[in-house]
Amino acid sequence: MREKILVVEDEPRVARLVTEVLKAVDFQAITAGNGDAAIEMVALEQPDLLLLDIMLGSGMDGIEVCRRLREFSDVPVIMLTAKAKNEDILRGFDAGADDYLTKPFNAKELLARVRAVLKRTRRPEETVTSVWKCGELEINFARRTIRARGQLVSLTHTEYSLLRELAVNAERVMLQQELLSKVWGPEYLDDVDYLRAYIRYLRRKIEPDPSNPRYILTSSGVGYMLTCPEQE
Numbered sequence: 001m002r003e004k005i006l007v008v009e010d011e012p013r014v015a016r017l018v019t020e021v022l023k024a025v026d027f028q029a030i031t032a033g034n035g036d037a038a039i040e041m042v043a044l045e046q047p048d049l050l051l052l053d054i055m056l057g058s059g060m061d062g063i064e065v066c067r068r069l070r071e072f073s074d075v076p077v078i079m080l081t082a083k084a085k086n087e088d089i090l091r092g093f094d095a096g097a098d099d100y101l102t103k104p105f106n107a108k109e110l111l112a113r114v115r116a117v118l119k120r121t122r123r124p125e126e127t128v129t130s131v132w133k134c135g136e137l138e139i140n141f142a143r144r145t146i147r148a149r150g151q152l153v154s155l156t157h158t159e160y161s162l163l164r165e166l167a168v169n170a171e172r173v174m175l176q177q178e179l180l181s182k183v184w185g186p187e188y189l190d191d192v193d194y195l196r197a198y199i200r201y202l203r204r205k206i207e208p209d210p211s212n213p214r215y216i217l218t219s220s221g222v223g224y225m226l227t228c229p230e231q232e
Ligand code: CA
Pocket: 009, 010, 011, 053, 054, 055, 056, 057
């Protein structure tokens, strides 16, 4: 089945260029010219991935669009940003983006990033029905659901992949590079900032007190470990 990609961009020339690149390699491509249209199209068309420009002219910017999307959808989002500033990239991640691409980009870079994110976020078939449970935290791998303190917790693809990786290796320190390579891909080994940001998001969602974590422990400068404090 051909994957459907929604291109959110206010400049028609850029939108056309990007959709042509995608269609040339047999993706389906649809476009939205502003944030409201983008949110509506995610709901109606159920795209497999969004290419979301941060600068959308008047109305909502891409960050805001992403934040609103995350209230109802975990569709993978690649932010398009003109500035390669780390703070913009982290603002995007903070809003729930899965990756980013800096403008100007060429067709090869665009396709590489799209394929990498689709591959990373594709739901792996969990063959074994297994659950990692500790106190009030429960991760169900078959259903891809997380419960914390009795409540279902909604995670983005990247957050889930990271938590899954930690859970499969629970009670063992995972090196930063190991996590970056497994969750993001081998080309992300130096992006320790992303890992730190995502550990922060996970703690915010699953820890009773995120500033004093009990489940996801930091091994300073080395990595992270998922542990079950009740077993101590
Ligand atoms: Ca734009």
